[in-house]
Amino acid sequence: MSVSLREVAARAQVSVGTVSNVLNRPEVVSALTLERVQKTIKDLGFVPNAFARHLRAGFSRTLGLIVPDVANPFFTEVARGVEDAASKRGYAVFLCNSDESVKKEEKYINVLIQQQVRGILITPSNRDPAHLEALLDRGIAVTLLDRETKSRTQCSVSVDDIRGGEIAIEYLVTLGHRDIAWVCGPESIPQVADRGTGVTNVAKLASISIKTIRVTLMNAVQGEHAVTEILSLPKLPTAIFCANDIVALGVMRGLLDRGIRIPEQMSLIGYDDIAFATSAAIPLTSIAQPAYQLGVASAELIISECEKGEAHAHQQIKFQPKLVIRASTQKPA
Amino acid sequence: MSVSLREVAARAQVSVGTVSNVLNRPEVVSALTLERVQKTIKDLGFVPNAFARHLRAGFSRTLGLIVPDVANPFFTEVARGVEDAASKRGYAVFLCNSDESVKKEEKYINVLIQQQVRGILITPSNRDPAHLEALLDRGIAVTLLDRETKSRTQCSVSVDDIRGGEIAIEYLVTLGHRDIAWVCGPESIPQVADRGTGVTNVAKLASISIKTIRVTLMNAVQGEHAVTEILSLPKLPTAIFCANDIVALGVMRGLLDRGIRIPEQMSLIGYDDIAFATSAAIPLTSIAQPAYQLGVASAELIISECEKGEAHAHQQIKFQPKLVIRASTQKPA
DNA sequence: CTGAAAGCGCTAACAC
DNA sequence: GTGTTAGCGCTTTCAG
Numbered sequence: 230m231s232v233s234l235r236e237v238a239a240r241a242q243v244s245v246g247t248v249s250n251v252l253n254r255p256e257v258v259s260a261l262t263l264e265r266v267q268k269t270i271k272d273l274g275f276v277p278n279a280f281a282r283h284l285r286a287g288f289s290r291t292l293g294l295i296v297p298d299v300a301n302p303f304f305t306e307v308a309r310g311v312e313d314a315a316s317k318r319g320y321a322v323f324l325c326n327s328d329e330s331v332k333k334e335e336k337y338i339n340v341l342i343q344q345q346v347r348g349i350l351i352t353p354s355n356r357d358p359a360h361l362e363a364l365l366d367r368g369i370a371v372t373l374l375d376r377e378t379k380s381r382t383q384c385s386v387s388v389d390d391i392r393g394g395e396i397a398i399e400y401l402v403t404l405g406h407r408d409i410a411w412v413c414g415p416e417s418i419p420q421v422a423d424r425g426t427g428v429t430n431v432a433k434l435a436s437i438s439i440k441t442i443r444v445t446l447m448n449a450v451q452g453e454h455a456v457t458e459i460l461s462l463p464k465l466p467t468a469i470f471c472a473n474d475i476v477a478l479g480v481m482r483g484l485l486d487r488g489i490r491i492p493e494q495m496s497l498i499g500y501d502d503i504a505f506a507t508s509a510a511i512p513l514t515s516i517a518q519p520a521y522q523l524g525v526a527s528a529e530l531i532i533s534e535c536e537k538g539e540a541h542a543h544q545q546i547k548f549q550p551k552l553v554i555r556a557s558t559q560k561p562a
Numbered sequence: 563m564s565v566s567l568r569e570v571a572a573r574a575q576v577s578v579g580t581v582s583n584v585l586n587r588p589e590v591v592s593a594l595t596l597e598r599v600q601k602t603i604k605d606l607g608f609v610p611n612a613f614a615r616h617l618r619a620g621f622s623r624t625l626g627l628i629v630p631d632v633a634n635p636f637f638t639e640v641a642r643g644v645e646d647a648a649s650k651r652g653y654a655v656f657l658c659n660s661d662e663s664v665k666k667e668e669k670y671i672n673v674l675i676q677q678q679v680r681g682i683l684i685t686p687s688n689r690d691p692a693h694l695e696a697l698l699d700r701g702i703a704v705t706l707l708d709r710e711t712k713s714r715t716q717c718s719v720s721v722d723d724i725r726g727g728e729i730a731i732e733y734l735v736t737l738g739h740r741d742i743a744w745v746c747g748p749e750s751i752p753q754v755a756d757r758g759t760g761v762t763n764v765a766k767l768a769s770i771s772i773k774t775i776r777v778t779l780m781n782a783v784q785g786e787h788a789v790t791e792i793l794s795l796p797k798l799p800t801a802i803f804c805a806n807d808i809v810a811l812g813v814m815r816g817l818l819d820r821g822i823r824i825p826e827q828m829s830l831i832g833y834d835d836i837a838f839a840t841s842a843a844i845p846l847t848s849i850a851q852p853a854y855q856l857g858v859a860s861a862e863l864i865i866s867e868c869e870k871g872e873a874h875a876h877q878q879i880k881f882q883p884k885l886v887i888r889a890s891t892q893k894p895a
Numbered sequence: 896c897t898g899a900a901a902g903c904g905c906t907a908a909c910a911c
Numbered sequence: 912g913t914g915t916t917a918g919c920g921c922t923t924t925c926a927g
Contacts, residue, residue, distance in 0.1 A: 231675075231700045233920060244898045249922055259896060274696065279676040280617040281920035284903050289613070291677070300638045300837075308632060312659060321673050324657040326645060340654050342564075343612040344624070363607065367564045449837060478841040504633075504782060505838045508811040510845075566904060577914045582906055592912060614904035617919050 232275040241269040252277060283345060288368070292322045292531060293341035295334060295351040296374075297418075298447070299326045301475055302503040303520050304352075307374065310524020311350060318532050320347070329354050329418070329446065342367060348531040350374045355417050370534045374527045375518075376419055377545060384534060386527040386546045388518045390420050393550035394427020397470045397498050397516055400552055402435045405560050406468040406496060410440045412455045412480060413472040414447045421447075421472050424500065428470065440466060447472060452479020456487065467496065467561035474499035474506050474515055481510055481557070496558040512555035519548050565608040574602040585610060616678060621701070625655045625864060626674035628667060628684040629707075630751075631780070632659045634808055635836040636853050637685075640707065643857020644683060651865050653680070662687050662751070662779065675700060681864040683707045688750050703867045707860045708851075709752055710878060717867060719860040719879045721851045723753050726883035727760020730803045730831050730849055731772070733885055738893050739801040739829060740770045745788045745813060746805040747780045754780075754805050757833065761803065773799060780805060785812020789820065800894035801829035807836045807848055814843055814890070825892040835886050845888035852881050 234252075238245045243266060250258050251266045258266070269275075283289040294311050296304040308324055315322050323344060325337040331354050338360065341349055348370035353361065364371050365382060373385035401409055411428050414421045425441070432439045442458050444451035452471065459469065459480075471477035477499030484495055491497050491511045499506060502517035526546055534541045567585075571578045576599060583591050584599045591599070602608075616622040627644050629637040641657055648655050656677060658670040664687050671693065674682055681703035686694065697704050698715055706718035734742055744761050747754045758774070765772045775791050777784035785804065792802065792813075804810035810832030817828055824830050824844045832839060835850035859879055867874045 234922095235920075245921080246899075246923080247897055250897085253922075257896075262896080276672065276675045278617070278678060278920055280613045280622070280678050281903090282922075284611070284613040284617055284905090284920080285922050287903070299632075299641060300635060302633060302635075305633050305638060309659065316669075316673075321656060321677060323654060326642065336649075339609065340649075342609045344654060345611060345613050366607075449841065478838070482841055505811070505841070508782065508815055508838070508843060509841055510843045512843075568904075578905080579907085579915070580913055583913085586906075590912075595912080611904055614919090615906075617904080617921090618906050620919070 231278070232273045234275070234277065237266065237269050237273055237275050240273065241266045288347050288535075289345045290320045291344065291346045292320050292528070293325060293337070293344070293346040293349040293351075294322050294374075295325045295327050295337055295349065297327050297329045297352055297354055299324065301447075301473070301501075302505065303473070303501040303518070306520035307524040310521040310526075311528045312524075314525040314528035315532065318528075320528075320532060327354055331355055335360055338364070342369065347535045348372070350527050350531055352376055353419075356419055356422070370531050372527055372531045372534070375523060377547065381543055384527075384530045384543050384545065386523055386530060386548075388523065388548045388550050390423030390550075391427040391430070393500065393516045393518070394424035395431050396427075396550060396552050397500070398428050398431040398435075398439070400554075401468045401470065401496065401498065401558070402431065402437065404468075404496070404558065407435075407437045407561075408464055408466040408468070409437065410442055410459050410462070410466040410469045411472075412442045412444065412452065412459075412469060412476055414444055414476075416443075418447075424472055444476065447476055449475050449479035449482070452476035453483040456480055456483030460487070468498070468558070469495060470498050472500055474501045474503045474513060477513055477515070478505070478509055481513070485510055491557050492559040493562065496561070498558055502553050506553075506555070509557075511557045514555045514558040515553050517551045517553045523548065564611070565606045567608070567610065570599065570602050570606055570608050573606065574599045621680050621868075622678045623653045624677065624679045625653050625861070626658060626670070626677070626679040626682040626684075627655050627707075628658045628660050628670055628674075628682065630660050630662045630685055630687055632657065634780075634806070634834075635838065636806070636834040636851070639853035640857040643854040643859075644861045645857075647858040647861035648865065651861075653861075653865060660687055664688055668693055671697070675702065680868045681705070683860050683864055685709055686752075689752055689755070703864050705860055705864045705867070708856060710880065714876060717860075717863045717876050717878065719856055719863060719881075721856065721881045721883050723756030723883075724760040724763070726833065726849045726851070727757035728764050729760075729883060729885050730833070731761050731764040731768075733887075734801045734803065734829065734831065734891070735764065735768045735770065737801075737829070737891065739799075740768075741797055741799040741801070742770065743773045743775055743792050743795070743799040743802045744805075745775045745777065745785065745792075745802060745809055747777055747809075749776075751780075757805055777809065780809055782808050782812035782815070785809035786816040787812075789813055789816030793820070799828075801831070801891070803831050805833055807832035807834045807839050807846060810846055810848070811838070811842055814846070818843055825890050826895065829891040829894070831891055839886075839888070842890075844890045847888045847891040848886050850884045850886045856881065
């Protein structure tokens with residue numbers, strides 16, 4: 230079985246305390262002892278037991294990351310950022326997939342508490358994540374990811390989703406579109422709601438009315454279903470804006486299957502600018518978000534909170550989205 | 563800070579042993595005490611400290627999952643399967659991304675040892691994963707994922723990659739193609755090597771020669787680069803088979819950018835059948851693998867190994883790949 | 896600079 | 912049925 234610190238100590242003819250010092254404060258150990266113990270550690274293949282260490286310390290060097298959909302490339306990019314930044318600081322991260330379900334989210338939070346994570350990065354599935362408050366009492370740092378907070382008790386890293394919605398519609402309006410459909414998910418998802426607000430803002434300014442098509446889950450199949458609904462609208466739109474690229478890709482498929490040409494007959498714009506947007510049947514115009522940086526920033530923020538403790542000042546970081554024009558949009562016919 | 567079992571005991575006026583019994587062997591506690599203690603647990607918001615529990619037990623209920631590329635939808639599907647199956651059995655899983663690098667792989671293995679995972683599911687980046695042997699000595703179960711093993715000391719769950727390579731080329735040959743390019747990654751990646759073997763098998767049988775184009779990393783950018791090489795071949799192929807869909811999507815983009823029509827001028831076939839294959843510019847013909855089931859099967863296998871111990875019989879599960887025909891392939895001109 | 900010993904939160908014998 | 916207690920592997924005073 231695995232080698233314990235005690236065995237190392239015995240073999241190196243020193244006490245357990247000294248071995249511990251070699252591990253944690255090498256500067257306090259004499260060069261000779263240091264070398265001998267380090268050699269023994271290597272020979273025996275000793276790896277310290279994080280449980281014991283953290284049990285003693287009262288806290289761990291692990292983080293939890295809860296995202297609504299790991300299958301969404303946007304979130305895998307975020308996750309990469311988190312992991313890279315965390316591992317640079319010596320933290321391990323549990324990646325959890327809530328599938329946009331509050332129940333699963335709570336389940337995972339519980340698992341993470343049991344695992345004694347030091348902090349949780351989360352993209353909550355609903356607007357008012359009350360269950361997150363309890364974490365702070367437990368001494369677990371929480372930072373919101375891809376989601377703003379007004380609360381002064383936590384950090385957040387987000388992208389300006391309202392602005393993102395505005396950019397998309399502004400662009401379509403500039404092209405000359407006045408009949409636009411907005412395909413979005415449940416209002417309870419903050420990103421969706423915010424992007425919707427952006428949509429409405431610009432619609433008012435340009436005095437156009439926008440049809441809202443709501444899907445229950447943000448996936449491609451639902452996007453495909455949305456097409457039926459769009460096509461049965463009393464007045465056919467000339468452009469469609471989707472709440473994310475996955476849904477947009479589904480809509481694209483639905484449109485193409487029915488022989489509707491993009492962008493000649495219908496402009497289409499997505500959100501997230503995932504890598505696959507480029508490879509789509511019609512390369513997809515999209516609103517880009519700095520996913521990787523989002524992950525990095527949030528990990529650094531939460532680690533700083535974990536380590537600085539009281540000295541840490543909560544901050545809300547907000548990135549700006551960017552329009553990426555490809556082949557799926559043009560002037561209306 | 564967090565509530566300990568001792569505090570629960572004090573509040574409920576019982577001993578710590580009894581609280582522990584409530585948690586782990588409720589049947590041994592009297593109904594009255596049980597109820598009182600459970601209520602106290604709830605009131606106090608007590609969540610057992612997994613560290614302490616596992617330190618005592620000597621093992622944890624966590625698994626590690628190391629994949630070469632989380633950004634690849636194939637592996638996120640696998641991960642979903644693993645996570646669903648694991649969480650059903652009360653296990654938490656650490657998802658790690660090796661980026662096809664042996665070095666990162668070793669680093670993560672070390673992290674997982676520290677975290678005292680009970681078992682590791684891994685898609686190793688090279689053919690001869692000697693560093694995995696050491697894990698068994700530590701009492702950590704290892705099962706290979708998407709990768710076969712001859713070793714009788716571990717389980718494996720894989721897909722018949724040789725057959726997958728054969729299926730692809732057989733199909734192209736049946737269509738009438740005799741000049742085929744095989745775009746693959748480093749020979750050191752077992753899946754690549756096996757699919758290559760399948761390619762060669764059928765090439766010999768059909769007495770055709772196949773040009774191998776090797777890319778260094780299995781991503782879309784590399785796929786796009788491969789196109790230059792393909793187009794400078796002395797004899798232009800009529801079909802291209804790529805080692806995975808991501809690479810194929812890159813190749814598709816490269817081809818399309820140069821005005822080469824698919825499938826009229828060039829047939830293209832990928833591997834994995836990721837969801838985005840359907841949404842591609844030209845819906846991509848691909849070799850499908852049961853990714854989710856792969857994940858589920860491997861998680862169940864490793865958990866069974868963890869729990870049965872000696873009684874566990876190592877097994878090698880092998881799934882069969884399937885051809886999925888879409889619009890990117892047809893007879894040669 | 897090194898050793899001895901207490902104790903982190905919990906489980907599992909073993910007493911009662 | 913319930914209480915008591917040793918000890919999992921480690922860190923950290925505190926002595927020496």
